[in-house]
Amino acid sequence: MSAAEQHSHTITIEVPASAKYSNGRRSPLAKPGWQYVEEAELADFSAEEWTFLNAQSVEYSTEERANAALRMLGTLKDDPSFGYQVNTYTHCLQSATMVMRAGWDEEDIVTALFHDMGLIVCPEAHGQFSAALMGPLVSEKNYWMLRHHQIFMNSHSDNDPSFTGDKDAREVYRGHPHFEYTATFVDKFDQNALQADYDTASIEVFLPMVYRVFARKPHAVPVID
Numbered sequence: 001m002s003a004a005e006q007h008s009h010t011i012t013i014e015v016p017a018s019a020k021y022s023n024g025r026r027s028p029l030a031k032p033g034w035q036y037v038e039e040a041e042l043a044d045f046s047a048e049e050w051t052f053l054n055a056q057s058v059e060y061s062t063e064e065r066a067n068a069a070l071r072m073l074g075t076l077k078d079d080p081s082f083g084y085q086v087n088t089y090t091h092c093l094q095s096a097t098m099v100m101r102a103g104w105d106e107e108d109i110v111t112a113l114f115h116d117m118g119l120i121v122c123p124e125a126h127g128q129f130s131a132a133l134m135g136p137l138v139s140e141k142n143y144w145m146l147r148h149h150q151i152f153m154n155s156h157s158d159n160d161p162s163f164t165g166d167k168d169a170r171e172v173y174r175g176h177p178h179f180e181y182t183a184t185f186v187d188k189f190d191q192n193a194l195q196a197d198y199d200t201a202s203i204e205v206f207l208p209m210v211y212r213v214f215a216r217k218p219h220a221v222p223v224i225d
């Protein structure tokens with residue numbers, strides 16, 4: 001039996017609704033009254049088409065950004081674990097729950113909720129994955145934390161005999177304005193958010209916060225190291 005056959009019974013691929021309209025059919029417009037551009041190449045769009053397209057795009061993005069992020073997070077919901085007591089989805093919700101119960105602000109809670117969303121699909125750069133997602137919507141503090149939290153996790157891996165990285169790698173950032181914030185997040189709300197018996201809040205608790213943060217006007221993301 002091939003590897004594909006072995007796993008085929010466990011994989012469910014949902015066909016996105018938009019795919020049902022492919023093969024010669026246009027995807028439905030999101031709103032009544034919206035228009036299609038008639039050409040299929042950017043260079044051929046008229047100024048008038050660019051004008052309505054840009055307006056529709058901004059409205060679409062503003063309203064759908066949160067939904068798209070929540071759908072992506074939701075795909076992890078029923079994932080098995082590779083050994084942690086809880087999967088990545090529960091880890092994210094548990095981290096956000098801990099931040100909320102510590103009384104940190106809404107932006108910090110939503111940042112925690114999405115901080116490991118790319119952990120399975122791109123583990124090596126999952127901090128940058130979440131930083132790219134959240135950076136335009138949050139403060140530099142949380143953007144920096146997302147980008148660097150992987151390095152800060154190293155200092156909690158003392159007992160891992162296979163660890164070949166630098167456990168003190170975070171020290172190069174000691175004194176940075178966001179060092180203590182990141183160290184505290186990782187120490188109190190990340191490296192310990194792996195508990196099966198923790199009373200983790202459900203996603204519904206976070207939805208109003210997610211929609212508020214994702215409805216913010218996106219800003220340019222600073223170039224940082």
Ligand SMILES: [Fe+2]
Pocket residue numbers: 115116119126127149150
């Ligand atoms: Fe992480």
Ligand SMILES: [Fe+2]
Pocket residue numbers: 091095115116190191
């Ligand atoms: Fe994490």
